[in-house]
Amino acid sequence: MNPHQKSHEQTSSLPPSATPSAPPSATPAATPSAPTPARPNHRFLWISLSVLGASLTVLGTAMAAQQQGTDVALATVALSKSIGTWCAALLTIGILTFLYRDNPFYKVCESILIGVSAAYWMVNGFWSTLVPNLFGKLMPGVVRDVAIPSLPVSATPGFDMALAFVPLLLGLMLLWRLSPKGGWISVWPLAFIIGTTAGIRLVASIEADLLAQASATIRPLVVFKETVLVGGIGAGSTTTSDPSVAMAASVQALDFWGTVGAVTGVVGVLSVLTYFFFSLEHKGAVGKSARLGVWFLMITFGSAFGLTVMGRITLLAQRLEFLFKDWMGIS
Amino acid sequence: MLQRTVPMAILSLSGLILMLAYFSPMTTSWGETVLDWFNILAAVAFVLGAGNLLAVNLEKISSRRAGWAYAAITLIAFFLMLGFGLLKVGAVPNAEHPTVAFAGGYETAASPFGWTYEYIFSPLTATMFAMLAFYVASAAFRAFRAKNIESILLLGTAFIILLAQTAAGMFLTGWIPEESAFAFLRLDWMKVAITEHIQTAGMRAITIGIALGVVATSLRLILGIDKSYLSKS
Amino acid sequence: MLARLGGIDRRWIFLAMGLSIAVPILLKLRFPEVPGPMAKATFNAIESVPEGSRVLLSFDYDPGSAGELQPMANAIVHHCAARGHKIVFMALWPLGKQMAEGTIKDVLLEFHPTYTYGKDYVQLGYKAGNEAVVKLMATNVPQQYSTDAAGAALASLPIVADLAKLADFKLIASLSAGYPGAKEWVQYANSADPEAFKVISGSTGVQVSQLLPYYPAQMEGMLVAVKGAAEYEMLVTAKYPSSEKPALLAERLGQGRVRMGPQLVAHLLMIGLIILGNVAMVAGRARGGAR
Numbered sequence: 001m002n003p004h005q006k007s008h009e010q011t012s013s014l015p016p017s018a019t020p021s022a023p024p025s026a027t028p029a030a031t032p033s034a035p036t037p038a039r040p041n042h043r044f045l046w047i048s049l050s051v052l053g054a055s056l057t058v059l060g061t062a063m064a065a066q067q068q069g070t071d072v073a074l075a076t077v078a079l080s081k082s083i084g085t086w087c088a089a090l091l092t093i094g095i096l097t098f099l100y101r102d103n104p105f106y107k108v109c110e111s112i113l114i115g116v117s118a119a120y121w122m123v124n125g126f127w128s129t130l131v132p133n134l135f136g137k138l139m140p141g142v143v144r145d146v147a148i149p150s151l152p153v154s155a156t157p158g159f160d161m162a163l164a165f166v167p168l169l170l171g172l173m174l175l176w177r178l179s180p181k182g183g184w185i186s187v188w189p190l191a192f193i194i195g196t197t198a199g200i201r202l203v204a205s206i207e208a209d210l211l212a213q214a215s216a217t218i219r220p221l222v223v224f225k226e227t228v229l230v231g232g233i234g235a236g237s238t239t240t241s242d243p244s245v246a247m248a249a250s251v252q253a254l255d256f257w258g259t260v261g262a263v264t265g266v267v268g269v270l271s272v273l274t275y276f277f278f279s280l281e282h283k284g285a286v287g288k289s290a291r292l293g294v295w296f297l298m299i300t301f302g303s304a305f306g307l308t309v310m311g312r313i314t315l316l317a318q319r320l321e322f323l324f325k326d327w328m329g330i331s
Numbered sequence: 332m333l334q335r336t337v338p339m340a341i342l343s344l345s346g347l348i349l350m351l352a353y354f355s356p357m358t359t360s361w362g363e364t365v366l367d368w369f370n371i372l373a374a375v376a377f378v379l380g381a382g383n384l385l386a387v388n389l390e391k392i393s394s395r396r397a398g399w400a401y402a403a404i405t406l407i408a409f410f411l412m413l414g415f416g417l418l419k420v421g422a423v424p425n426a427e428h429p430t431v432a433f434a435g436g437y438e439t440a441a442s443p444f445g446w447t448y449e450y451i452f453s454p455l456t457a458t459m460f461a462m463l464a465f466y467v468a469s470a471a472f473r474a475f476r477a478k479n480i481e482s483i484l485l486l487g488t489a490f491i492i493l494l495a496q497t498a499a500g501m502f503l504t505g506w507i508p509e510e511s512a513f514a515f516l517r518l519d520w521m522k523v524a525i526t527e528h529i530q531t532a533g534m535r536a537i538t539i540g541i542a543l544g545v546v547a548t549s550l551r552l553i554l555g556i557d558k559s560y561l562s563k564s
Numbered sequence: 565m566l567a568r569l570g571g572i573d574r575r576w577i578f579l580a581m582g583l584s585i586a587v588p589i590l591l592k593l594r595f596p597e598v599p600g601p602m603a604k605a606t607f608n609a610i611e612s613v614p615e616g617s618r619v620l621l622s623f624d625y626d627p628g629s630a631g632e633l634q635p636m637a638n639a640i641v642h643h644c645a646a647r648g649h650k651i652v653f654m655a656l657w658p659l660g661k662q663m664a665e666g667t668i669k670d671v672l673l674e675f676h677p678t679y680t681y682g683k684d685y686v687q688l689g690y691k692a693g694n695e696a697v698v699k700l701m702a703t704n705v706p707q708q709y710s711t712d713a714a715g716a717a718l719a720s721l722p723i724v725a726d727l728a729k730l731a732d733f734k735l736i737a738s739l740s741a742g743y744p745g746a747k748e749w750v751q752y753a754n755s756a757d758p759e760a761f762k763v764i765s766g767s768t769g770v771q772v773s774q775l776l777p778y779y780p781a782q783m784e785g786m787l788v789a790v791k792g793a794a795e796y797e798m799l800v801t802a803k804y805p806s807s808e809k810p811a812l813l814a815e816r817l818g819q820g821r822v823r824m825g826p827q828l829v830a831h832l833l834m835i836g837l838i839i840l841g842n843v844a845m846v847a848g849r850a851r852g853g854a855r
Binding site: 359360362363366367369370371373374376377425427434436438439448452453454456457459460461464465467468469471472473474475476477486489490493494496497498499501519523526527530531534535538 | 570572574577578580581582585595596598600601626627628629630631658659661662665691692693694696697699700703704707708714715716772773774776777779788789791824827828830831832833834835837838840841842845
């Protein structure tokens with residue numbers, strides 16, 4: 001559904017044996033003494049909850065003072081920011097502690113993240129999409145009075161309302177998935193979602209990924225430089241009607257590396273496609289082409305790896321910048 | 332009928348309407364209506380996700396399974412954030428309509444929802460992703476082995492890109508003049524050649540392959556040949 | 565000894581990686597960047613659109629990718645504003661709206677205080693639906709966005725009052741961390757009307773491979789990971805400096821270059837780790853063979 005959710009699941013689903021502290025392989029003899037699944041440290045839990053509660057109380061007081069417009073407004077904003085920065089720093093460190101070993105501090109941070117992110121998406125989906133696009137059509141008057149005063153007035157409110165009952169019904173049927181019985185009910189909205197996705201992807205894939213990519217591949221293999229200089233490179237841009245001179249000029253303007261690049265591009269696409277083509281046995285010329293395709297793929301993946309590393313390092317650099325600069329004040 | 336025929340009809344109809352909307356301008360508005368419904372369902376899916384989270388964690392707590400206390404923390408965080416957001420607690424009043432109860436902005440750091448985003452959600456999610464830098468290093472040490480020509484190509488390319496993407500590329504080969512016949516030995520030149528010609532070619536073939544797969548799967552679904560989704564009931 | 569290296573506790577590798585990034589940050593290592601062809605193409609795409617054009621910036625990322633994409637977002641917003649473009653902000657990711665809000669506050673209003681809401685820029689916010697949002701906007705923006713993010717009717721905001729479909733934009737830029745993102749903008753927006761507007765993107769290192777086939781025919785410009793951001797920052801700040809707040813501009817449009825410092829050391833560490841891993845493997849085999 002969301003890339004985030006996937007990554008959290010991946011991270012949180014690391015088995016205890018993946019942690020450095022776990023024994024590399026538990027022998028049968030060692031099994032009885034092997035550590036049992038991490039039990040929550042309740043003392044730690046209550047301390048965490050108390051800290052969270054205290055932070056929220058201070059935050060609430062600060063915000064109340066700020067809204068009253070008192071003289072301390074500026075000070076409370078600064079206080080709210082300071083508390084926030086400390087919270088953010090502790091949570092950052094909490095996640096990083098997993099690198100040493102799995103621990104309750106990390107688990108608390110992870111649990112908060114899961115709860116907060118699910119609520120964030122739901123709230124965002126509700127106010128940004130459900131209220132204006134669904135309830136705004138079902139009961140525009142109420143929505144105008146309560147949430148969106150400037151909601152445009154439809155020319156056909158009755159028709160809009162009738163149409164909006166379809167997603168309302170499908171939405172309720174989708175939520176039926178939470179019920180242990182009547183699983184087939186949620187298949188209707190699922191069928192709608194799958195059908196819509198198939199309908200738009202079919203056209204988009206043909207247009208942007210099949211035809212456009214084929215068109216980008218079918219290009220002249222011999223590439224010339226944009227400016228054709230008569231009489232050789234550096235001789236100026238004088239034109240001539242003498243065909244022999246023109247021929248000499250065009251030879252001079254051949255873009256060697258551009259040509260190599262164009263040929264490489266075509267050969268690469270065709271050879272990799274040959275590798276993906278499983279209807280023919282990869283023998284003889286087909287086998288050689290497929291082998292070449294594998295080489296192209298390896299270079300592709302090597303490059304992708306290099307770029308991925310760069311991305312990962314940047315994300316860590318940003319967190320360390322936050323700790324050093326915003327939290328510790330090292331500018 | 333209700334369990335098989337109707338969903339198959341819904342799927343085919345929605346898919347066909349969108350395909351038709353592409354080819355016939357007269358049916359564009361039909362396609363727009365279908366897309367509008369789809370987007371509303373996408374927002375409902377967030378509610379469904381939250382409902383699933385509730386169900387899983389409540390079950391964990393009620394059966395006192397290992398780690399139930401963390402499930403409790405998840406739920407507390409969830410309900411706090413949900414309350415802040417849905418009720419727009421402490422929202423900045425709408426400048427033009429200050430009296431309308433839920434017209435205010437709830438996402439600025441001045442409101443609890445915005446504050447929680449800024450100082451709790453944002454750092455947590457950013458750090459979760461930052462952890463990948465450590466794992467990619469560990470994986471590189473343990474998994475990247477030059478065993479055959481394919482892996483050597485992969486490693487060699489990775490080295491070129493890793494060097495060329497940083498100042499090392501200029502330090503090592505920046506002295507080779509760009510206009511000379513040996514310019515192809517410059518790491519930055521190699522990087523551009525690899526990404527714009529070889530990697531692009533490889534990814535183009537993969538893209539074409541995926542597109543063919545998407546087209547085939549979509550057609551199978553719309554024509555009612557693939558019915559695997561019905562088994563979800 | 566080399567053979568035993570293979571069994572090293574991975575926490576040492578973590579420590580080395582942490583130090584290779586932390587130390588250059590603390591030492592403020594910075595290196596000059598030479599703009600590459602893709603960064604130049606992105607810069608030229610924004611330059612080539614007539615001054616004061618209506619452009620759409622889609623923030624398709626969240627704090628998890630902000631380290632890479634925020635520097636690009638900052639530079640693109642400053643560049644567009646310096647060209648006097650009318651900027652429409654939106655998001656395909658739930659947290660993208662927050663990222664756009666941050667950029668508006670830190671860059672747009674900081675360096676272009678004359679920019680007025682509704683006249684020069686507008687925030688449409690997030691809508692659920694992923695690529696279906698783009699597909700619907702391609703033909704009918706008001707059906708997708710009946711109001712802006714704050715609830716004001718589009719008709720009341722001059723910049724979007726006559727906005728009917730995506731073809732009414734001159735340029736679309738997606739700051740993309742994955743799905744949905746730049747790929748969907750090419751597939752569903754550019755394909756619908758290839759001549760109407762230019763599409764450019766700033767993408768994370770992970771997503772670059774996916775987008776390369778679209779450059780340059782379907783996507784005129786592309787900023788590749790933080791290096792692309794650093795190169796583009798150089799081009800933008802060189803042409804559009806701030807006479808009033810030069811230091812602040814250098815900071816806000818210097819994040820990409822700051823984050824290039826740790827890259828050198830960390831990349832060398834990565835190469836060292838791969839070589840060490842292979843040496844350990846060879847040594848282990850030799851030892852096994854000797855036995």
